[in-house]
Amino acid sequence: MFYEGKAKKLYSTSDPDLVIAYFKDDATAFNGKKRDTIEDKGVVNNRMSELFFTLLEKNGVNTHFVRRLNDREMLCKRLHIIPVETVVRNLVAGSMAKRLGRKEGEPLPHPIVEYYYKSDPLDDPMILGEHAIAFGWATAAELKQIDAMALKVDGLLSKFLDERGVLLVDFKLEFGRYHGEVLLGDEICPDTCRFWDKATRQKLDKDRFRHDLGGVEEAYHEMLRRVEN
Numbered sequence: 312m313f314y315e316g317k318a319k320k321l322y323s324t325s326d327p328d329l330v331i332a333y334f335k336d337d338a339t340a341f342n343g344k345k346r347d348t349i350e351d352k353g354v355v356n357n358r359m360s361e362l363f364f365t366l367l368e369k370n371g372v373n374t375h376f377v378r379r380l381n382d383r384e385m386l387c388k389r390l391h392i393i394p395v396e397t398v399v400r401n402l403v404a405g406s407m408a409k410r411l412g413r414k415e416g417e418p419l420p421h422p423i424v425e426y427y428y429k430s431d432p433l434d435d436p437m438i439l440g441e442h443a444i445a446f447g448w449a450t451a452a453e454l455k456q457i458d459a460m461a462l463k464v465d466g467l468l469s470k471f472l473d474e475r476g477v478l479l480v481d482f483k484l485e486f487g488r489y490h491g492e493v494l495l496g497d498e499i500c501p502d503t504c505r506f507w508d509k510a511t512r513q514k515l516d517k518d519r520f521r522h523d524l525g526g527v528e529e530a531y532h533e534m535l536r537r538v539e540n
């Protein structure tokens with residue numbers, strides 16, 4: 312093991328270009344201030360990420376995904392992570408509702424892409440692309456690629472989920488460099504996305520854990536069931 316994060320552990324392999332990601336059940340929110348475990352979260356997130364990464368790869372989005380090894384482990388390309396979290400929003404929710412005093416659920420006229428500096432001590436502050444360029448976190452060319460990839464992911468996942476009765480409210484992506492190429496990394500799952508049932512607007516994601524809404528495990532399993540169908 313060479314790295315342990317809040318939700319995953321990373322292991323090196325005999326190939327320096329490949330790593331194994333192990334998906335834990337540990338759940339944190341509010342930058343680690345709230346902690347617990349969600350039973351089988353690692354299994355659900357590993358499988359859901361596999362399904363989403365496979366869909367994206369099929370549609371021309373390059374990702375770090377190589378293959379799922381077992382219930383909790385995924386073989387991935389080793390990235391040099393760009394320390395910028397990219398958030399795409401289709402409806403107002405979460406920090407956007409709070410910061411701008413807008414009602415949760417308000418639709419946006421077009422998807423909005425935001426950047427956050429990946430820093431635990433600073434609580435991931437929102438930044439401009441200019442900051443990322445000025446401080447050398449990403450080049451202008453990389454940000455252009457990140458924007459295009461993030462919007463493409465939004466379009467593909469929104470359509471896929473809409474067909475399964477799910478609204479893709481917003482989500483967070485991480486990107487990294489791999490032999491001069493920008494690849495989509497991390498995971499795509501109920502920890503990193505807001506999923507709402509289209510008919511009832513019931514939350515089917517980590518907000519159930521963040522705000523003690525109950526039915527956390529059930530929501531993760533329900534989302535996996537829909538994505539697998």
Ligand code: 5GP
Nearest residue numbers: 398404405406407481482483502503504505
């Ligand atoms: P918000 O800025 O509203 O808190 O989050 C926007 C979207 O990005 C949500 O879908 C949320 O799950 C995801 N997101 C933002 N920051 C993080 C983070 O540090 N970790 C995880 N897992 N998801 C995040």
